Amino acid sequence: MCGRFLVTSPASKLAEAFDLTGVEALAPRYNVAPSQEIATIQAGEAGRQLGLRRWGLIPHWAADPSIGERLINARSETAAQKPAFQDAFSQRRCIVPADGFYEWTARNRGHVPHCFRRRDGEMLAIAGLYDSWVAPGGGIIESCTLLTLEANAVVRPVHGRMPVLLRPEDFDAWLDPEETDPRKLSRLLAPSPPAWLEDRIVDSWVNDPRNDGPRCLAEAAGEAPSLF
DNA sequence: CCAGACGTTGTT
DNA sequence: GTCTGG
DNA sequence: CCAGACGTTGTT
DNA sequence: GTCTGG
Numbered sequence: 001m002c003g004r005f006l007v008t009s010p011a012s013k014l015a016e017a018f019d020l021t022g023v024e025a026l027a028p029r030y031n032v033a034p035s036q037e038i039a040t041i042q043a044g045e046a047g048r049q050l051g052l053r054r055w056g057l058i059p060h061w062a063a064d065p066s067i068g069e070r071l072i073n074a075r076s077e078t079a080a081q082k083p084a085f086q087d088a089f090s091q092r093r094c095i096v097p098a099d100g101f102y103e104w105t106a107r108n109r110g111h112v113p114h115c116f117r118r119r120d121g122e123m124l125a126i127a128g129l130y131d132s133w134v135a136p137g138g139g140i141i142e143s144c145t146l147l148t149l150e151a152n153a154v155v156r157p158v159h160g161r162m163p164v165l166l167r168p169e170d171f172d173a174w175l176d177p178e179e180t181d182p183r184k185l186s187r188l189l190a191p192s193p194p195a196w197l198e199d200r201i202v203d204s205w206v207n208d209p210r211n212d213g214p215r216c217l218a219e220a221a222g223e224a225p226s227l228f
Numbered sequence: 229c230c231a232g233a234c235g236t237t238g239t240t
Numbered sequence: 241g242t243c244t245g246g
Numbered sequence: 247c248c249a250g251a252c253g254t255t256g257t258t
Numbered sequence: 259g260t261c262t263g264g
Contacts, residue, residue, distance in 0.1 A: 001237050003247025033246050033247065059234075061259045069244075070235050072247080083234045083260050104247070111248065148236080161237070207248055209246045 001073045002126070002146050002163035004209070005101040006030045006115070006216065007039065009123055014039075014097055017123045018171070020048055030216035032098075033209035034072040040130060040144050042094040043175045051094075051130075057145035058133040059084050065133055068143050074129060076147040076164050076189040080182035085145070088129035090180040094144060095166060096126040100217075102206060103159040114158045114225065115202045115217060119195070127164040127174060127189060153194040157225075165192045199225040 008028040015023040018041050032038055037052045056068035071084055079085040100117035101124070118124060130144040147164040155162040166174055170188045179185060201223040206216040 001247075003237085005247095031246095035244095035246055057235095059259080062234085066244090067234075073236055075236070081261095083262095085235090087259080102247075113248095145235095159237090209248065 001148050001159070001161045002101050002103075003034060003072060004206070005032050005096075005098045005126070005163075007032060007097060008099045009097075013123065014050075017168075018048065018095065018097060018125070020050055023050060029212060030214060031206055031209060031212045035069065038096060038144070040094040040096055040128060041175070042092070042130065043177045048175065051142065053094075053130055053142040053144040055145075056143055057084070057088065057129060057131055058141055058143045060087070060131050060133055062133055065135070065141060068133075068141075071145050073148045073161075074145045076127070076149045076186070079129065079147060080186065085129055088131050088145075089182060089185070091177070092130045093174055093185070094128045094130045095171060095175065096128045096144065096146060098124045098126055098163075100124065101126075101163055102202075103155065103162070104207075105158050110204060111207055112220075112223075113202050113204055113206050115200050115206075116155060116162075116197045117200070119198045124163075125166040125168070125171065127166050147189060149189060149191060152191045152197075154197045154199055158199065162192070164189045165196070201225055 011023040011025045034055050038055050040051050057071040058065045058068040074085045080089045104111040127147040128144050133141045148161045151162045201220040203218040
């Protein structure tokens with residue numbers, strides 16, 4: 001699954017990676033947790049637009065927004081059929097830019113965090129869905145969720161699921177509001193080449209979602225990722 | 229038909 | 241053990 | 247995802 | 259809103 005990630009690249013790199021214009025500076029985030037506001041990229045009136053949405057999708061029909069606490073991920077294999085996600089899958093897709101994501105292993109002596117980033121230093125494009133929820137008083141909450149799939153060879157030793165990472169050549173197809181055929185869209189949600197990612201055990205400081213800073217990426221002393 | 233859920237993950 | 245908050 | 251709380255009442 | 263379970 002994907003329950004924590006980082007977005008640290010400056011606006012200039014974000015703009016370049018996702019072909020955006022007029023990107024305002026965003027504070028680097030080393031420890032983004034569910035329920036927080038995150039940047040998303042979706043189709044807008046004039047090309048791609050950057051938006052801010054709460055992580056944890058609140059379906060438009062929800063009676064209570066607290067349902068979003070549980071909808072931080074959507075299985076890519078079934079999202080097109082699920083009541084909570086089907087409308088968003090066909091009509092409200094987005095990309096969540098990231099510089100890496102965290103997964104945890106084993107429990108004996110606490111959770112051990114691993115950070116997965118691209119070997120070439122490029123940003124990750126996590127496939128996401130979004131929705132808008134109108135509160136009884138008229139207020140609107142924009143929210144989103146991250147799609148997952150089976151882990152590839154790099155992530156599998158740590159965790160069975162990972163976020164869906166889009167290839168740059170598929171960005172347009174994924175964001176295209178005219179495309180609503182789940183079968184075509186599902187083809188874009190493929191496992192990432194293992195060569196893209198590197199695994200690094202990091203400081204358990206990142207475990208506490210209140211902590212945010214470069215220390216989240218500090219290599220854990222004396223530990224190296226398992227080869228299996 | 230109506231009522232009630234609507235989700236994922238890991239772990240035991 | 242399970243829920244809530246970040 | 248992990249960390250931390252997990253409750254009620256009345257009074258200020 | 260839409261699906262599942264009874």
